[in-house]
Amino acid sequence: MFKHVEAYPGDPILTLNENFGADPRPHKINLSIGVYLNEAGKMPAMGAVLRAESALAADLGTRPYLPMEGNAAYRAAVRELTFGGAVPADRVAIAQTLGGSGALKVGADFIARYFPKAGVWVSDPTWDNHYSIFAGAGLPVQKYRYYDAATGHVDFPGMLAALEALPAGDVVLLHACCHNPTGADLDELQWRELAALVKRRGLLPFFDMAYQGFGKGVDEDAFAIRHFAAEGIPLFAATSFSKNFSLYGERCGSLSVVCADAREAGNVLGQLKATIRRNYSSPPTHGARIIARVLDDAALRAEWRAELEGMRTRVADMRAGLYEALRERRPDGDFGYLVKQTGMFSFTGLTPAEVERLREESAVYLVGSGRLCLAALTRRTIAPTADAMARVLGRR
DSSP states (O other), rough: OOTTTOOOOOOHHHHHHHHHOOOOOOOEEEOSSOOOOOOTOOOOOHHHHHHHHHHHHTTTOOOOOTTOOOOOOHHHHHHHHHHHTTSSSGGEEEEEEEHHHHHHHHHHHHHHHHHHTTOEEEEEEEEEHHHHOOOOOOOEEEEEEEEETTTEOOOOOHHHHHHTOOOOOOEEEEEEESSSTOOOOOOHHHHHHHHHHHHHHHHEEEEEESSTTTTSSSHHHHHHHHHHTTTTTTEEEEHHHHHHTGGGGOEEEEEEEOOHHHHHHHHHHHHHHHHHHHHHHHHHHHHHHHHHHHHHSSHHHHHHHHHHHHHHHHHHHHHHHHHHHHHHHHHOOOOOOHOOOOOEEEOOOOOOHHHHHHHHHHHHOOOTTTTEEEOOOOOOHHHHHHHHHHHHHHTO
């Protein structure tokens, strides 16, 4: 019956992480998968999260199914965290989802049903799963110009020219902050110019915000979404709380849709619920209760923001440390991209062959595209990472 089913080659990032786990070399360094590690090289448990979880554990009660759209307190907290006061609450349809990937999936299915002729445009490059999710929903996925390898930053004129030529009604996937995989973000003036173009051309923006708080700060990283919403632009926003709450395995995300009025928002929420019902019926309870508890309690929220700021600062320190270490080893090289980019990732410009050489010769693991996760770097691993990269670059 199943002889025609081909073998799964594996996800390029998750399979790489499995290979790292099986690598017996004691000096191995994993800079591939996008997770935050502390200076000890461990995934931290945030104090505010632990306190909220302890309080909930004292009064667990029963655990019934959540509504299709999820925990009401969580959804209200997500609305405030994502939008601030940029748009009236009754104009935003919000559903709790299975992580940021679940938000993208629900949004893709919704678009496939209600905008079946729309094309989806993603940045070149983007997170690989963007292609899989939107194409899996039956939508044509194409690329728009984004990254300039020569400058190590955004080709903003090229991006504007590409989007200017798109048909009205097409969907444009935008990274709200901490672009994955490049770490190259727009500044506020560029976001404002892009919003004007999107509004004038009648495009439908779909924001992916998986790293809020790791770029410039919690509110600063939400600027693009809030500005587009304040400008009256209908939009989708997929958010994830895996990284900024260190709750990876709880799969806490949300999908928000900004609409023209409360009636539209009610209809959209109803159809998001129908989409969720066809996928997984309803989301899990535990992680959403923790996040709602943290964000609804002033003291816990302040503690969480302070902890997250410390994480953001540590990543910035690792970025600066690797930059200086590479400059020392290769004074002839141009490593300016490291200080131009922001967030958890940097796009090193290493070729797949060079990335393989790093892995085979030095046990330093990067994604094949050359993406490096700075959030997994530590003071102890900066030097061996820079040594390995310098050796590889020396063979060019």
